[in-house]
Amino acid sequence: MANVVFLWHMHQPYYVDPAARVATMPWVRLHAVKGYLDMISVIEEFPRVRANFNLTPVLLLQIKELNEGKIRDLWLDWSRMPAVALDEETKFALLENFFKIHWDNLVKPFPRYWELLNKRGLTFYRDDVRRGLRYFSTQEFLDLQTWFNLAWCGYTAERLYPELTELKRKGRNFTEEEKQRVLDIHMEILGSLISKYRAAEERGQVELTTTPFFHPILPLVYDSSFAARSLPGRKFPERFSWPEDAAAQLTLAVEQHAGLFGKAPRGLWPSEGSIAPELIPLMQRSGIEYFCSDEENLFNSLKRDPAYQSRAVDHLELFQGWRVAHDGASVNALFREKPLSDFIGFMAARNSPQAAATHLLFHLRHIAELVPKETGVIPLILDGENAWETFADGGAGFLRAVYGGIESDSGRLHSCTIEDYLRHHPPQKQLTTLHTGSWIGSNFDIWIGEEEENRAWNLLGRTRTFLQEKINTGTLTPTQHATAMREIYAAEGSDWFWWYGPDFSTENDALFDSLFRQHLRNVYTLCGAVAPAALDVPISTRSTEPLYTVPERLISPSLDGGESFFDWLGAGGYTPGSEQGAMYRAERLISRIQFGNNEKMFFIRVDLRKRAAAELIVQFHQPAEQQVKISLAGVKKSFVHIGVPLAELGLTGEATLAFQVKIVQDGIELECYPESAPIQFQLLGRDFALRNWIV
Structure with a gap:
C-alpha cells in the first residue's frame, strides 16, 4: 500500500493598488466562488480521503481585506453599477474584460452569453469595440454584467444556492435585483471560505500549509547571485542580497496563518518550489518542519551528494521522505512526482472524467507495487485553482472519481496529510547537498536573467x-x-x-x-x-507575439526520413509552450511543429524531445473533422515527417486548413497543440510563387 499525498496550491498575486486600496483584478473573488469553494467542498463527500492545501498568505490577505471592506474590487464595482447608469468608459471596460473566462466551457454553453460575445467580436479590436458601444442596449449590458459573474459560480455554489441554476436557465433579460443577488452570493461565499478550510483541518481531513508571504522566489531574495548556480554564464542584475527579508517573508506567513487557522503551519511550499540550502536554517527558526519541492531538485541534489556519487540513483528514491540538513539545521522534505501531477493540471480535462481518473489511478497503483509497503509515498503537487476552468464540469467528475477510487482501494492506496505521513514514517535518508532551483527547469530562468x-x-x-x-x-x-x-x-x-x-x-x-x-x-x-x-518608465515593452507563423513559400520536403534545413525553409511553425500564461508545464514530448504545402500535398514535421510508445495524431478541423495517426513506437529518429494529399482532405486551391497535433497513449490524450485553438492558415496556391517572385 502506498501513501498518496495531494497538495493543492492556491495562489493569487497582490492585485491591490496600494495607493487607492482597490483590487484592480477580480481573480481572488472569482476563484473563490469556483475553485476554492469546490475544492474544499468536494472532499467532504469522501470522509476517508485526506488532502493538503497550500493557501498562500497573500491570497488569504486579500480574502480577509475584501471581507472586512478594507479594499474594493474594481470589477465588482463595475458589476454593481446599474446598467442604466453606465458611462462610456465603464461600458468599454465591460466589453473588454467580462469575456475573460473559458469560452468553450463557460460562454458557449449559454446562448445569451455567446450571443453577446459574438456581437462584441471574438477578437478584441479596441477601436471597433469603442465605435460599437452605441449598438449595445442597456439590457444587453445588464445581461453581460450578470452572466460574467454567474458563469464563474462553480458546481458547489449552484448546489448551495439553487437560484443560480434558475438564473442560468432563465438566460437573459435579468433584472438589477437578480444581478445584485449573484454578487451578494459571491461575497457570502468569500466570507465563508477561511472558516471552511479551518473546519476541515480541525476535523483532521486536511492539512493547511503556507508559502513565504508575498510569494517571493526566496533564494533570490536571500541572494540573487544564487541564480548562477543553475544558470552559469547568464547576465544577471546588480546583486540583491537581503537575507533578513527572506526571514521576514517566512515569519509574516507563519504569524498570519496562526491567526487565521488557530495554529502555526508545519509545512511550506516554497514559492514555485524554490529552494536553496541557505533557507534550511530560516525554515527551522520560523517553526517550519517540512517543505515540498520538485523531483528534479531532488535528483540534482543527489548528483552532488557525496553519498550518491559512487552509484546510480534509482528513480524510486523519489517516493519517500527526506531529511535535509545545512549549517547545523535540518527539516524534512517531500518532492513532487512530476508526470502525474502535470497530467492532472494540464491533460486530464482533455479526456472524459472517468478515463482521466482511471489513467491516474492505474499509474498510482503501479507505483504502489514498486515502492516499500506502508512507507512509500506518492506526492502529487499542483495548482489547485486554474485547471478546473478547462473541465466541462469544473472538475467535479474527475475529482470524485479519483477520490472515490482511492477511498475504495484501501488495500493499495491510502491518502494522507503530509504531517501524518512524516509523523508515522520519519525520513530514513538525508540530503546534505541541496540543489538550488525551482520546480520549473530546476533553475530560476523564469524570474531573472532577461x-x-x-x-x-x-x-x-x-x-x-x-x-x-x-x-x-x-x-x-x-x-x-x-x-x-x-x-x-x-x-x-x-x-x-x-x-x-x-x-x-x-x-x-x-x-x-x-x-x-x-x-x-x-x-x-x-x-x-x-x-x-x-x-x-514602463519595464514591460513587449507586444503580444503571434502564437504561430504561417507558411511563406511552397515546400516539398522529403518523406523518406531524410533531413534537410532547406526542405522546411519558409514553412509555418509553432513551438509548444508559447501560449503559456499563469500555469507552467514542464514535461512535453513535442518540441516543435512545422507545416506547409505544395500544389498536391500538405506536409507537417513534428520534432520530438524523446521516443515514446504513444500515438501521434494530426487532428484536422477544417474543412472537415479527420485524423491522421502515426505510431511512435517504431520511430528511430527525433522527428516525424507526414504528407497528406490535399484531395484526401477535400481541399483545392487556396482553401483554409485548420489542425492540431496530439499525443495519445492507451486512449488517454496527453498533449495537444496548440492548446486553446487550432492552427489555421490559407494554403498556398500554385501561382503563389509567381505572385511573390522578386529579383
Missing part, C-alpha cells in the same frame, strides 16, 4: 538600499518603517517577474508592471522623498 527581469531587480534593489539607508538614520517612525517594508515585501513577490521577459505574456502585462513600480514608488513617498523618474 533584460526586463534584470531591470526590475535593479529597481527593486536600489529602492531597498534607499529604504535601509533611511532606516539607518533613525528618522522613520515605526509606522513609516513597517509600512515601507511591506511595500518592499510586496515588490519582492514572484508574480511581477513571471510576466517580465519573453517567457510569459498576458493581456494585463502593463497592469502588473504598473503595480510593481507603484509599490516601489510608495517606499519613497512613505519616507518623505520623491521617487526616481526611472520608476515612471
Whole structure:
C-alpha cells in the first residue's frame, strides 16, 4: 500500500493598488466562488480521503481585506453599477474584460452569453469595440454584467444556492435585483471560505500549509547571485542580497496563518518550489518542519551528494521522505512526482472524467507495487485553482472519481496529510547537498536573467538600499518603517517577474508592471522623498507575439526520413509552450511543429524531445473533422515527417486548413497543440510563387 499525498496550491498575486486600496483584478473573488469553494467542498463527500492545501498568505490577505471592506474590487464595482447608469468608459471596460473566462466551457454553453460575445467580436479590436458601444442596449449590458459573474459560480455554489441554476436557465433579460443577488452570493461565499478550510483541518481531513508571504522566489531574495548556480554564464542584475527579508517573508506567513487557522503551519511550499540550502536554517527558526519541492531538485541534489556519487540513483528514491540538513539545521522534505501531477493540471480535462481518473489511478497503483509497503509515498503537487476552468464540469467528475477510487482501494492506496505521513514514517535518508532551483527547469530562468527581469531587480534593489539607508538614520517612525517594508515585501513577490521577459505574456502585462513600480514608488513617498523618474518608465515593452507563423513559400520536403534545413525553409511553425500564461508545464514530448504545402500535398514535421510508445495524431478541423495517426513506437529518429494529399482532405486551391497535433497513449490524450485553438492558415496556391517572385 502506498501513501498518496495531494497538495493543492492556491495562489493569487497582490492585485491591490496600494495607493487607492482597490483590487484592480477580480481573480481572488472569482476563484473563490469556483475553485476554492469546490475544492474544499468536494472532499467532504469522501470522509476517508485526506488532502493538503497550500493557501498562500497573500491570497488569504486579500480574502480577509475584501471581507472586512478594507479594499474594493474594481470589477465588482463595475458589476454593481446599474446598467442604466453606465458611462462610456465603464461600458468599454465591460466589453473588454467580462469575456475573460473559458469560452468553450463557460460562454458557449449559454446562448445569451455567446450571443453577446459574438456581437462584441471574438477578437478584441479596441477601436471597433469603442465605435460599437452605441449598438449595445442597456439590457444587453445588464445581461453581460450578470452572466460574467454567474458563469464563474462553480458546481458547489449552484448546489448551495439553487437560484443560480434558475438564473442560468432563465438566460437573459435579468433584472438589477437578480444581478445584485449573484454578487451578494459571491461575497457570502468569500466570507465563508477561511472558516471552511479551518473546519476541515480541525476535523483532521486536511492539512493547511503556507508559502513565504508575498510569494517571493526566496533564494533570490536571500541572494540573487544564487541564480548562477543553475544558470552559469547568464547576465544577471546588480546583486540583491537581503537575507533578513527572506526571514521576514517566512515569519509574516507563519504569524498570519496562526491567526487565521488557530495554529502555526508545519509545512511550506516554497514559492514555485524554490529552494536553496541557505533557507534550511530560516525554515527551522520560523517553526517550519517540512517543505515540498520538485523531483528534479531532488535528483540534482543527489548528483552532488557525496553519498550518491559512487552509484546510480534509482528513480524510486523519489517516493519517500527526506531529511535535509545545512549549517547545523535540518527539516524534512517531500518532492513532487512530476508526470502525474502535470497530467492532472494540464491533460486530464482533455479526456472524459472517468478515463482521466482511471489513467491516474492505474499509474498510482503501479507505483504502489514498486515502492516499500506502508512507507512509500506518492506526492502529487499542483495548482489547485486554474485547471478546473478547462473541465466541462469544473472538475467535479474527475475529482470524485479519483477520490472515490482511492477511498475504495484501501488495500493499495491510502491518502494522507503530509504531517501524518512524516509523523508515522520519519525520513530514513538525508540530503546534505541541496540543489538550488525551482520546480520549473530546476533553475530560476523564469524570474531573472532577461533584460526586463534584470531591470526590475535593479529597481527593486536600489529602492531597498534607499529604504535601509533611511532606516539607518533613525528618522522613520515605526509606522513609516513597517509600512515601507511591506511595500518592499510586496515588490519582492514572484508574480511581477513571471510576466517580465519573453517567457510569459498576458493581456494585463502593463497592469502588473504598473503595480510593481507603484509599490516601489510608495517606499519613497512613505519616507518623505520623491521617487526616481526611472520608476515612471514602463519595464514591460513587449507586444503580444503571434502564437504561430504561417507558411511563406511552397515546400516539398522529403518523406523518406531524410533531413534537410532547406526542405522546411519558409514553412509555418509553432513551438509548444508559447501560449503559456499563469500555469507552467514542464514535461512535453513535442518540441516543435512545422507545416506547409505544395500544389498536391500538405506536409507537417513534428520534432520530438524523446521516443515514446504513444500515438501521434494530426487532428484536422477544417474543412472537415479527420485524423491522421502515426505510431511512435517504431520511430528511430527525433522527428516525424507526414504528407497528406490535399484531395484526401477535400481541399483545392487556396482553401483554409485548420489542425492540431496530439499525443495519445492507451486512449488517454496527453498533449495537444496548440492548446486553446487550432492552427489555421490559407494554403498556398500554385501561382503563389509567381505572385511573390522578386529579383
